[in-house]
Amino acid sequence: QARSAKRAAMAFDAKAYGDPAANLSLMSEMRASIEAGHMALYHQPKFDLRRRGVTGTEALVRWIHPTRGFLPPDRFIGMAEETGHIRALTEWVLAQAVRDQKAMAAAGHELAVSVNVSGRLLGDLAFAEAALELVAGACGDICFEITETAVVENPELALAVIDRFTAAGVAVSIDDYGTGLSSLAYLKQIRAGELKIDKSFVFAMGESQRDALLVRSTIDLAHGLGMKVTAEGIETEAALALLTGMGCDLAQGYLIAKPMPLNGLLNFLSEDAEVLKS
Numbered sequence: 144q145a146r147s148a149k150r151a152a153m154a155f156d157a158k159a160y161g162d163p164a165a166n167l168s169l170m171s172e173m174r175a176s177i178e179a180g181h182m183a184l185y186h187q188p189k190f191d192l193r194r195r196g197v198t199g200t201e202a203l204v205r206w207i208h209p210t211r212g213f214l215p216p217d218r219f220i221g222m223a224e225e226t227g228h229i230r231a232l233t234e235w236v237l238a239q240a241v242r243d244q245k246a247m248a249a250a251g252h253e254l255a256v257s258v259n260v261s262g263r264l265l266g267d268l269a270f271a272e273a274a275l276e277l278v279a280g281a282c283g284d285i286c287f288e289i290t291e292t293a294v295v296e297n298p299e300l301a302l303a304v305i306d307r308f309t310a311a312g313v314a315v316s317i318d319d320y321g322t323g324l325s326s327l328a329y330l331k332q333i334r335a336g337e338l339k340i341d342k343s344f345v346f347a348m349g350e351s352q353r354d355a356l357l358v359r360s361t362i363d364l365a366h367g368l369g370m371k372v373t374a375e376g377i378e379t380e381a382a383l384a385l386l387t388g389m390g391c392d393l394a395q396g397y398l399i400a401k402p403m404p405l406n407g408l409l410n411f412l413s414e415d416a417e418v419l420k421s
């Protein structure tokens with residue numbers, strides 16, 4: 144039985160990521176790649192819909208692999224979580240995010256920076272210590288966007304870690320809302336300042352009344368609980384108008400700006416966007 148489960152898992156991996164042997168070697172290279180400077184941090188602006196300006200960025204990692212080329216995070220984050228490399232990777236991302244935030248401030252833009260933290264890492268107290276130390280060196284607001292799935296696996300520990308982050312002034316965001324399994328239980332337990340509506344709902348919203356209703360109700364629910372709402376995946380003026388009308392607070396999407404390296408972000412901030420204090 145264990146073997147067939149393993150085979151099923153490998154078949155799944157092969158479908159999602161390609162050849163399992165190649166993946167194994169990719170993971171064996173991750174630590175060295177981090178140290179060799181082969182990871183890059185991109186930033187996607189977060190746009191305040193009421194105040195009509197940029198108040199923050201989401202930091203998104205890319206792997207510039209010397210032989211395999213540009214690898215998007217969907218190619219390696221899942222594997223990094225499974226193999227335990229996610230901790231070193233996230234610590235690198237956080238340290239880089241803190242550095243980039245200082246570069247933004249030096250260019251005159253005081254922005255909040257959001258970092259993705261896999262729910263799996265919330266069970267790792269050594270990670271929590273390291274993360275808090277890194278955040279203590281930040282010049283502005285840092286937010287952790289936490290994905291839904293893993294918190295459910297070990298609720299007590301995860302919630303204790305989240306409370307420590309919050310107490311240390313780290314804003315906590317519920318990422319990918321609506322794609323996990325136990326959303327209501329999760330909302331009940333986590334004290335987060337922000338909820339992020341996954342782009343799958345935003346894409347579907349224009350075509351489907353049901354999806355539009357789900358988005359609208361989620362915004363109202365989050366507001367009722369005292370949370371801000373960010374919608375991701377805004378690609379059209381229609382989606383932007385619809386979300387603005389629904390009272391959504393913040394927006395991210397290709398319509399506003401794609402994720403870009405720090406230099407591109409600094410150009411965007413000085414030339415194309417109004418930058419507001421978060």
Ligand code: C2E
Nearest residue numbers: 203204215216220236259260261376377378395396397402
């Ligand atoms: P996410 O946290 O849900 O991030 C949003 C993803 O949607 C990003 O993909 C972003 O580029 C994409 N996106 C934003 N606006 C649009 C749009 O208008 N249209 C479309 N089609 N896509 C849009 P990306 O950068 O490829 O990242 C994918 C996922 O990888 C992220 O999803 C996040 O779960 C994970 N990830 C990225 N960086 C990190 C990291 O440093 N640590 C961890 N743990 N996960 C990360």
Ligand code: CA
Nearest residue numbers: 201259288318
């Ligand atoms: Ca995110």
Ligand code: CA
Nearest residue numbers: 319341342375
């Ligand atoms: Ca998402």
Ligand code: CA
Nearest residue numbers: 259290318319
């Ligand atoms: Ca995600």
